[in-house]
Structure formats: C-alpha cells, structure tokens
Amino acid sequence: MTAAVAIRGLEKSFGTLKALNSVDLEVQPGEFFGLLGPNGAGKTTLISVLAGLARADRGSVTILGHDVVSGFRDARRKLGVVPQELVFDPFFTVRETLRFQSGYFGITKNSAWIEELLVSLDLVDKADTNMRALSGGMKRRVLVAQALVHKPPVIVLDEPTAGVDVELRQTLWAFIRKLNVAGHTVILTTHYLEEAQALCGRIAMLKQGRIVALDTMPRLLDRFRALSAHLRAPALPEQWANQASAHRGDTWTLPLKDYGDLERLLTDCRLSNTPLTDLRLEATDLEDVFLRIMEAH
Helix, strand or coil: CCCCEEEEEEEEEECCEEEEEEEEEEECCCCEEEEECCCCCCHHHHHHHHCCCCCCCEEEEEECCEECCCCHHHHHHCEEEECCCCCCCCCCEHHHHHHHHHHHCCCCCCHHHHHHHHHHCCCHHHCCCEHHHCCHHHHHHHHHHHHHCCCCCEEEEECCCCCCCHHHHHHHHHHHHHHHHCCCEEEEECCCHHHHHHHCCEEEEEECCEEEEEEEHHHHHHHCCCEEEEEECCCCCHHHHCCCCEEECCEEEEEECCHHHHHHHHHHHHHCCCCCCEEEEEECCHHHHHHHHHHHC
C-alpha cells in the first residue's frame, strides 16, 4: 500500500539552525496522526516542506506516491493544509473565496460541495460576508473550508483550534472525524494534548528537528502508565507519608504502581483511623508522557 505521506532522510537548515535533522516518517492512508513538539521543534517547517512552501536541503517527501518537488502539481492536489496563521484575501466574501480556491485546482462545478462545507462549518449565515468583517474564529473556519474545497485525501491541520472557542472546536472535530471515517488521512499538530489523545491513533514527537518518539497512542501511554492519588488528610501512616511526592498542609500526592497500591493505602488509613476528607485519582495522560519524553531528550 502506498503511504499517504512518506518522508525519508529529511533535512532543512536556516543558516546555522537545523530545523529538521534526518526525519524519517510514514503516515498510512486513513490514519489520524498527531505531530507534536514544543515551539521550535520543526513541526511547521515539516508542514511547509510537505506543502511545497519550503525546499528541503536533503531527503524526499511523497504524498500518495507523488514527490513534492518533481511531482509538485499532483502532490498538491492530494493535500489540503490548514495553516496556523490567519491568511485571507480581504476583498472577497466567504463564498467567493471558496470558489476562487476551487479555481486554483481547476475545479469549476462544485457548488454542492461548497454548500456542504458552509453547512458543516456553520458558515451559512456568513457566506456572503466580506472576509475582513469576520471574527478570528470565523476566519479560522473559512481556512478549514479552503483546505477542503478540492476534497484532498490528505489533510494537514496546523494548530487549527488555537485561540478559538469551544463551539468551533466541537464543530470542527465532528466534521474532521467524519472525513477521517470516510477515508481521509488527517495529520494534526496541536498544543492541546487532550485533543491529540482523544483523536489520534498514532503520535510522532519532534524535538530540535528530530523525531524522539513514534508509536501508537496506547503504547505511548503504557510506557509511562502510573496512578497518582491526591488526597486530604491530617496525616498519613508513616510508610505512605515517606512515599509522598508532594505534601502541603493536609494535601498529599502519592504515586501508585497500580490499583492494588490504592487498596493497600485505603486499608492502612482505615486501620490507623486516618480520616480522609477528599480523594482524587489521576491516570497517566498524553501530557505526562510528552513532558517525560521531552525531558529525557
């Protein structure tokens, strides 16, 4: 099966800064793939190379078998990119913007699809409004519609929900999930790690231009799986007090190996007549995994 995106030995430098350093990566058709990393890790540079906006110094990138340099036209037709920046033409309405975007790909008779995009992204009421009169959130919706107007099989979302409201997030993710179920490949970069954990089946983590982690979501979480108990009590049995990772007043944080540890903690508190006034459990999430992997590299 031809990979949706295949990256081989990709390198890109800006002066003395190596933005991408020997990146190898494959994303399969139909995946919902997360590309994560701190600011300056190389995510946007990688997307720019994918979209043909930047030329790599070394290596190759193909989109469904089409090289982004030698087969740029075919590769670009297969790709839809929602950029991080709000870039728009202030002289056209929303509907005109989508029609012009269609024209860039040689598509002239797709009014039905444009209307579906307007409905799916809740833009119907703004369809005949000039772009410069839209709020930031509405402009973000139009950028998503522009990226999808030519029905690309591969969709790249670069921080699509940065600075937008909850309603747009829900609308956007419902629509993107629908496209993914229909077979579209989705590549997401985001700083909202709870979104990545809920949506992505596989994750790559970048740091200083290198991939430092690449695995499925369940295996990444299993690598660092643990429990933390946050409880309030005037004191704890000595053996548990010594294990506390944090203690302030009557608030304690205890790392636990498993639920058996939790059962033993509660038994010891009961036997020692230690009153617990509050207890909250936290399981390892993607944010924990991300921080630990970044610290390890």
